[in-house]
Amino acid sequence: MVKVQPKLRRVAGIRQAALPKHIPVDLAVLEKQAPDGDDWLHEIKFDGYRMLARIENGRARLVTRNDQDWTARFPELTEAFASFDRSGTVFDGEIVRLKQDGISSFAALQEALSNEETADLVYYAFDLLFLDGVDLRGSALESRKQLLAKALGDAPANIRLSEHRVGGGKGFFSQACGLKLEGIISKRRHSLYSGTRNPDWIKVKCLNTEEFVIIGYTEPQRSRVGFGALLVGYYTPSGELKYAGKVGTGYSREFLEAFQSKLQRIEQEKPTAVLPKGTYMRARVHWVKPRYLAQVEFTEWTRDNILRHPSFLGLREDKHPREIIVDRRRVEPVKAGRRS
DNA sequence: TTCCGACAGTGGGGTCGCAAT
DNA sequence: ATTGCGACCCCACTATCGGAA
Numbered sequence: 338m339v340k341v342q343p344k345l346r347r348v349a350g351i352r353q354a355a356l357p358k359h360i361p362v363d364l365a366v367l368e369k370q371a372p373d374g375d376d377w378l379h380e381i382k383f384d385g386y387r388m389l390a391r392i393e394n395g396r397a398r399l400v401t402r403n404d405q406d407w408t409a410r411f412p413e414l415t416e417a418f419a420s421f422d423r424s425g426t427v428f429d430g431e432i433v434r435l436k437q438d439g440i441s442s443f444a445a446l447q448e449a450l451s452n453e454e455t456a457d458l459v460y461y462a463f464d465l466l467f468l469d470g471v472d473l474r475g476s477a478l479e480s481r482k483q484l485l486a487k488a489l490g491d492a493p494a495n496i497r498l499s500e501h502r503v504g505g506g507k508g509f510f511s512q513a514c515g516l517k518l519e520g521i522i523s524k525r526r527h528s529l530y531s532g533t534r535n536p537d538w539i540k541v542k543c544l545n546t547e548e549f550v551i552i553g554y555t556e557p558q559r560s561r562v563g564f565g566a567l568l569v570g571y572y573t574p575s576g577e578l579k580y581a582g583k584v585g586t587g588y589s590r591e592f593l594e595a596f597q598s599k600l601q602r603i604e605q606e607k608p609t610a611v612l613p614k615g616t617y618m619r620a621r622v623h624w625v626k627p628r629y630l631a632q633v634e635f636t637e638w639t640r641d642n643i644l645r646h647p648s649f650l651g652l653r654e655d656k657h658p659r660e661i662i663v664d665r666r667r668v669e670p671v672k673a674g675r676r677s
Numbered sequence: 678t679t680c681c682g683a684c685a686g687t688g689g690g691g692t693c694g695c696a697a698t
Numbered sequence: 699a700t701t702g703c704g705a706c707c708c709c710a711c712t713a714t715c716g717g718a719a
Contacts, residue, residue, distance in 0.1 A: 447691060561687055585688030586711045645690060648710050
């Protein structure tokens with residue numbers, strides 16, 4: 338029988354007999370700018386897997402936000418959480434793999450999982466939803482953060498507190514981008530944990546935008562009109578046209594129809610760029626002459642030099658395709674971990 | 678009345694696992 | 699052995715609808 342601490346009793350919370358089967362998580366709304374003002378606190382946005390750590394009946398489980406049980410994939414972290422003597426406790430956080438520069442990398446995490454080399458993965462806890470059977474979701478974020486810091490006081494080294502700072506959002510965001518971080522998450526200090534996507538949590542991402550040559554398009558699926566995605570590429574300094582991936586979002590219905598009819602007129606039999614082996618196309622591809630340019634926003638380049646999270650911003654009519662030269666040797670981020 | 682939040686639907690890269698080829 | 703496909707993870711975005719303001 339665990340005693341409710343006096344501190345714990347002061348924050349709103351109802352003692353529960355058992356943890357709920359499914360706990361919906363809070364999700365952030367994407368914004369272009371970080372909020373300023375002292376009623377906001379700010380954290381680093383980690384690039385990994387969102388995971389609830391549930392400790393109950395002497396064992397620990399790691400579940401995704403859609404309630405998938407991923408415990409077996411993270412033996413070291415599961416063991417670390419099981420060492421907490423706090424039944425009825427739920428942490429909210431992110432499983433990440435840090436590169437040598439200390440920055441979380443989704444690609445490095447996927448690689449670690451695919452090789453089952455999970456020993457150096459880290460869990461950054463940023464919220465505490467239950468503690469010793471008490472539901473904390475109805476209490477203010479700052480109170481939960483206080484309890485979280487205390488609960489992690491003697492935690493194993495692979496379970497860490499995600500630090501935050503109060504106020505100064507704009508400055509914090511530009512600092513984060515300067516350090517090549519993915520972005521920041523800003524949260525209202527007094528907000529409750531609602532388990533929904535709501536504007537009390539705001540994510541602001543450090544994004545790249547680049548221009549690309551349109552080399553083809555895929556056919557629309559189901560109720561989609563015009564085209565599905567644009568296939569884009571770029572010229573290397575040596576003049577070779579390289580494939581950079583598909584851009585399938587950011588278009589209005591009006592643009593999809595209008596632009597497809599333009600592309601139709603410049604179709605050609607064969608692709609102009611060489612596609613990497615094993616490139617998966619969910620729909621039939623139409624190749625076009627490299628005549629149009631697209632402005633594309635994206636988070637980063639993947640290991641295979643393909644755009645991650647691309648979205649279409651607009652056409653560039655003021656430039657010639659041949660001007661689109663991207664030197665990926667310079668843009669290439671420093672790789673951590675080795676692949677053999 | 679207008680606005681906004683929630684939801685459905687479409688699209689992306691990467692990994693895994695299974696079935697068809 | 700290879701390929702296709704769906705279901706997960708990570709997501710961005712548009713269009714729509716009903717309730718709040």
